[in-house]
Amino acid sequence: MSKEATIRQILVITDGCSNIGPDPVDAARRAYGRGIVVNVIGIVGDGEAAQKGYEEAQSIADAGGGMCRIVQPADISATAQMMTHQTMQMTLQQVVNQELMSVMGKTTEDLPPTERSRVMQVVEKLEEEVALQLVVALDMSASMRDKIPTVREAVRDLSLSLQVRTGSLAVAVLSFPGKGEEMTKLVQPFSDKVDVAALESALVARGGTPTGPAIDYAVSLIIERRGEVDGFDGPRRDFA
Amino acid sequence: MSDKSQKQIPSGTWIHGKWTGRRWRVRGCLGVGANGVVYAVDRDDGLPGAMKVCAGAGQVAFEWSLLERVKGARSPFPAPQQIDDSDHPLAQYFYVMERVGGKSLDQVWSGLTPADRQRVLLDIVAGLVQLHETGYAFCDVKAQNILVDVSDDMRVRFVDAGGVTPFGKAVRQFTPTSDGAFWGVCERRACAQYDLVGVALMALLLDVKPPANLSSQSQEQRRAWLNKAIVQAPGACWQSILQKVLRGSVTDATTFAMLLHSIPLPKDPERPDWSARLMWGSLASATLSTACAWALYLRLI
Ligand SMILES: Nc1ncnc2c1ncn2[C@@H]1O[C@H](COP(=O)(O)OP(=O)(O)OP(=O)(O)O)[C@@H](O)[C@H]1O
Numbered sequence: 001m002s003k004e005a006t007i008r009q010i011l012v013i014t015d016g017c018s019n020i021g022p023d024p025v026d027a028a029r030r031a032y033g034r035g036i037v038v039n040v041i042g043i044v045g046d047g048e049a050a051q052k053g054y055e056e057a058q059s060i061a062d063a064g065g066g067m068c069r070i071v072q073p074a075d076i077s078a079t080a081q082m083m084t085h086q087t088m089q090m091t092l093q094q095v096v097n098q099e100l101m102s103v104m105g106k107t108t109e110d111l112p113p114t115e116r117s118r119v120m121q122v123v124e125k126l127e128e129e130v131a132l133q134l135v136v137a138l139d140m141s142a143s144m145r146d147k148i149p150t151v152r153e154a155v156r157d158l159s160l161s162l163q164v165r166t167g168s169l170a171v172a173v174l175s176f177p178g179k180g181e182e183m184t185k186l187v188q189p190f191s192d193k194v195d196v197a198a199l200e201s202a203l204v205a206r207g208g209t210p211t212g213p214a215i216d217y218a219v220s221l222i223i224e225r226r227g228e229v230d231g232f233d234g235p236r237r238d239f240a
Numbered sequence: 241m242s243d244k245s246q247k248q249i250p251s252g253t254w255i256h257g258k259w260t261g262r263r264w265r266v267r268g269c270l271g272v273g274a275n276g277v278v279y280a281v282d283r284d285d286g287l288p289g290a291m292k293v294c295a296g297a298g299q300v301a302f303e304w305s306l307l308e309r310v311k312g313a314r315s316p317f318p319a320p321q322q323i324d325d326s327d328h329p330l331a332q333y334f335y336v337m338e339r340v341g342g343k344s345l346d347q348v349w350s351g352l353t354p355a356d357r358q359r360v361l362l363d364i365v366a367g368l369v370q371l372h373e374t375g376y377a378f379c380d381v382k383a384q385n386i387l388v389d390v391s392d393d394m395r396v397r398f399v400d401a402g403g404v405t406p407f408g409k410a411v412r413q414f415t416p417t418s419d420g421a422f423w424g425v426c427e428r429r430a431c432a433q434y435d436l437v438g439v440a441l442m443a444l445l446l447d448v449k450p451p452a453n454l455s456s457q458s459q460e461q462r463r464a465w466l467n468k469a470i471v472q473a474p475g476a477c478w479q480s481i482l483q484k485v486l487r488g489s490v491t492d493a494t495t496f497a498m499l500l501h502s503i504p505l506p507k508d509p510e511r512p513d514w515s516a517r518l519m520w521g522s523l524a525s526a527t528l529s530t531a532c533a534w535a536l537y538l539r540l541i
Binding site: 073074075076077078081082085089093108109112113114116117118119120121123124127128149150153154156157160161162164165166 | 298324335413414422
């Protein structure tokens, strides 16, 4: 593997429809255009508003090249780790597929099944070793109030999964909306683990749901960290 | 990704393998999981098997490679048979493995006697001893992934190799309630101890229901609940062993097995053990021989 290949992801955890700022679907598309996958966990609610929320969650994930799952609060933790794992695997499989295509002119599916296993073992190894940059964006609108402890534990738990990988981890957490008029708030800047104390004190539910601005902010955090703004940069380039 | 409502292959359908040239006849569905559907199949030469179909070629190939890596005469996992593709829209990518009998542990547990439960636990740990020798951990230890064949002397097998991970690597697939890291007991890294903790958690939670607000509790609260639950658990004699495992003082499957082995099997009321049988037998024959002596003495026979 080259110097340090990095996978970049945003995980949005929300229980409703965005209602402030730019369209989150457009924001997710911009993120994906920069090689950042956007995953969404929607928390089950009831009524028509919930239905609209589910549809939006799915559209965000579709535009962001990621996955979407609608779950009960108790399942956020397991879902977050499953989605991160599967989308990392997806990204790496795409990378490996492109590599196969350029070297042999074949896709994984063109290979005999027994040889595909060897390709998947490469993917497995890459997943363990690749560096991961993850921004967790937490919906802290008023309706989230009684779910805060569960969400907090889920984020901490996700970090437990990612910390033990061989590859380096940089995880940042933001919440939306922020204080006062602010759309977003940085709960924790990029770090090699989740700061539980910061999470405990910073998560307060209030106001509306600026999902679009939150995704844009997450993207800006990742790009800032990358140190250069180099336009459209799919995951491919990092592995070349 | 498959969801549970997806269409299933009708029984009687023949699936033609593109690469191996073999054919399999579908006999029915064995189970639907998060990653795919498993069917009971018979190969053209009559060999029974279980066919796992996933949506993506990658997932199929990945699970296949895991089965290949942990296979062996005494492997607790089903032996891999073939990996192939077909033109059937519901079986594009699949692999076939040994068909394992029995029902999952969560289905049979309540019907097991204490002695059978102990035997099953011991067999699970013995399965882990075998697996760990290959340098891999199961990681997704849970009652749904353990099949117990009540009709075949409680034979224990594992299904779903999807979580199998080389020692030392990050665990990819787990179930929170059987996951030591979730409970604040150990790291989420594949090792023998991770599996043992999984078995201990599973055994405990088969008897005691976790609190409803578990997911919103902190690790410290979860641990505290665990410590309380384990002393209050309905009197099974392996409780102290589970306690040792959860405290981290048992780190390999062989030691766990030896500890389980060292406790005497509880006596089942409906199945008196051999010493009782011996005693009653001796008493009966003693009575009989005394009767014979009297009969002889009285010249009755
Ligand atoms: N080799 C086998 N023999 C008999 N039954 C099997 C076999 N493999 C799987 N099954 C049955 O099919 C069910 C689903 O299989 P499996 O657990 O592999 O699917 P999965 O998609 O990985 O599920 P999970 O949701 O647990 O990850 C199992 O619970 C089991 O009952």
